[in-house]
Amino acid sequence: MSNTDYPRRTLGRQGLTVSAIGLGCMGMSDFYGPSEETTNLAVLNHAIDIGVNFLDTADMYGVGENERLLAKVLKARRDEVVLATKFGNVRAPNGDFLGVNGSPEYVAAACDASLQRLGVEHIDLYYQHRVDRNVPIEETIGAMQRLVEAGKVRHLGMSEASAETLRRAAAVHPIAALQSEYSLWTRDVEAEILPACRELGIGFVPYSPLGRGFLTGAIQNSGELTADDWRRQNPRFQEGNVEQNRALVEAVTELAQARGCTPAQLALAWLLAQGTDIVPIPGTRRITRLDENAGAALIDLGDAELQRIDAVLATHAVAGTRYPAAGMASVNV
Ligand SMILES: NC(=O)c1ccc[n+]([C@@H]2O[C@H](COP(=O)([O-])OP(=O)(O)OC[C@H]3O[C@@H](n4cnc5c(N)ncnc54)[C@H](OP(=O)(O)O)[C@@H]3O)[C@@H](O)[C@H]2O)c1
Numbered sequence: 001m002s003n004t005d006y007p008r009r010t011l012g013r014q015g016l017t018v019s020a021i022g023l024g025c026m027g028m029s030d031f032y033g034p035s036e037e038t039t040n041l042a043v044l045n046h047a048i049d050i051g052v053n054f055l056d057t058a059d060m061y062g063v064g065e066n067e068r069l070l071a072k073v074l075k076a077r078r079d080e081v082v083l084a085t086k087f088g089n090v091r092a093p094n095g096d097f098l099g100v101n102g103s104p105e106y107v108a109a110a111c112d113a114s115l116q117r118l119g120v121e122h123i124d125l126y127y128q129h130r131v132d133r134n135v136p137i138e139e140t141i142g143a144m145q146r147l148v149e150a151g152k153v154r155h156l157g158m159s160e161a162s163a164e165t166l167r168r169a170a171a172v173h174p175i176a177a178l179q180s181e182y183s184l185w186t187r188d189v190e191a192e193i194l195p196a197c198r199e200l201g202i203g204f205v206p207y208s209p210l211g212r213g214f215l216t217g218a219i220q221n222s223g224e225l226t227a228d229d230w231r232r233q234n235p236r237f238q239e240g241n242v243e244q245n246r247a248l249v250e251a252v253t254e255l256a257q258a259r260g261c262t263p264a265q266l267a268l269a270w271l272l273a274q275g276t277d278i279v280p281i282p283g284t285r286r287i288t289r290l291d292e293n294a295g296a297a298l299i300d301l302g303d304a305e306l307q308r309i310d311a312v313l314a315t316h317a318v319a320g321t322r323y324p325a326a327g328m329a330s331v332n333v
Contacts, residue, residue, distance in 0.1 A: 003080075006051025007297045009279050011203030012176030016125060016155045018082045020297040021268060022054030023047045023290065024207065024283030029062030029069055032213075033226035035285045037069065044073045046287050048080050052294050056179075056205075056281045058086035058129055059114050063095055067117040074120055084205075085114050086129035086159060086179075100330065102132030104143035111147050127157035127179055131333035137165050141172040148173070157205070160331040163196035170200045179281075180331075182206035184215055184252060184267050184309075185236070185245070185318045193332075198277065206271050208322075209280035210293075211236075216264040217249050235320030244319040251312050261299055264289070266309075268296035273306055 007020040026032075028040040044055070057066045067085060074081060087110035090098040101110075107128075114123065126147060128140055147153040155176035158169060169175055178197050182189050183206060197204050212231055213219050222229075222237040231237045236245055249263065256266040264282070271280045282293045301309070321328055 003049060003051035003053070006053075006294070009203075009276060011125075011205070011277070011279060012155065012174060013201040014155060014174055014176060016082070016176045016203070018054035018279055019052045020272060020279060021052060021294055022056055022082075022084075022205070022279055022281040023052050024281040025055055025057045025066055025070060026061045027283045028285055029066035031061075031230040032283075033229045040069055040285060041072060043285055043287055043290055044070065045077075047290055047294075048073070048077055050291070050294055052290070053080055054082045054084065054279065054281065056084045056207075057118075058089070058127075059110060059117070060086070060089040060091050060129065063091050063093060064113075064117050067114055071117060071119040074118060078120055082124045083118065083120065084125040084127065084157070084179075085118065085123055086127040086157075087111065087114065088129040088132065100130045100132045102128060102135040102137075102140035104139055107140060107143035107147070111152055115152060122151060123153050125155045125157050125176060126153040127159050127177070128161075129159050130330045131158070131161050131165055133333060137161075137168050138172050141169045141175075145173040159207075160333065161193075162332045163192040165333060166193070166196050166200060166202060170202065175200065175202045177203040177205050177279075179205040179207050181208050181322055182271065182278075182280075183209045183211050184270060184313060185211050185248060186322050187313075188332075194275075198275075203277045203279065204275070206278060206280045209271055209282050210264055210267055214245065215249060215252060215267045216262070217253050220246065233324055234322070235324060236318065236322065238320065241320035244317070248313075248316040248318060251316055255305075255309055255312060259299070259301075259305065261296070262292055264293055265296040265299055266301075268293060269299040269301050270306070270309055272297060273301045 157177040
């Protein structure tokens, strides 16, 4: 398949067209243990080569390092990429997390800093990474709207916003996409948030669509992860929960075998089947996995298969919250 043949989807009502599956770049610089720049650059270039043109980063990933990494690819290939980044999770230079900032002054400064690190003139999709409880959302979105007017940003997005916040935000300026966690083991957005997106014409970008790697079967327990891997702090990977969650992954693996695909592909094809407004962004630092994940856009799950998957999921309760308590307090705001 040439890169122009790769399936595309449109996020929101303003015509933001992206590859049906994007590439999450976070793990290349942060959270999931060590990685190699040469390999990361090869993965990024390969993604663009095969038509996976929707690259997802954030200013907080590696405290700016992930944007600097992307800059090395964008330098030569800016026009081939739909570039998404985020602001709002503030970190100190040593990585300490300092809180959420959605003040208009901060929005303007964060955008300029991202543009500089990325080495680009504009960002295609600029997300507020977390909603700031101390700033009315109208003020934050108003500041983001001014970035659009200034030509620094093309489309606006939010992450982990509640249905009510989305309604207030969309009343100020169209929101092209909500990026929130959604996968075979995290389906809470289905109750209110996804319906709100549809009512408001907001596309949906599931993050951690492979359950941070766990749903693929490649990780059995947190003991396999390096000491600095953030997943060690994730309740779902911890002893007492991980055993029950492995049973879910075994069931997913059986479903994938029946379909003749891998568990990762089943997880992504299932998300794509939830609506044409959905664009998952799996993260990987390996070309083979990138190809595998990209291949999921060619898998069409039928109604009977989707019902079977639902039935299997219904018999496997997930153990543990998707973030530790502090993280849970910053979602669905
Ligand atoms: N908005 C937010 O708050 C938020 C939060 C988290 C993430 N995100 C975004 O969403 C993106 C994706 O989420 P994520 O990286 O957390 O989780 P994910 O995509 O669910 O899983 C990534 C993990 O799965 C592994 N993996 C990928 N493909 C695989 C395959 N085919 N077989 C086996 N293992 C595979 C990767 O390992 P290798 O890298 O070693 O291949 C990595 O450890 C991030 O990169 C980031 O851009 C956003």
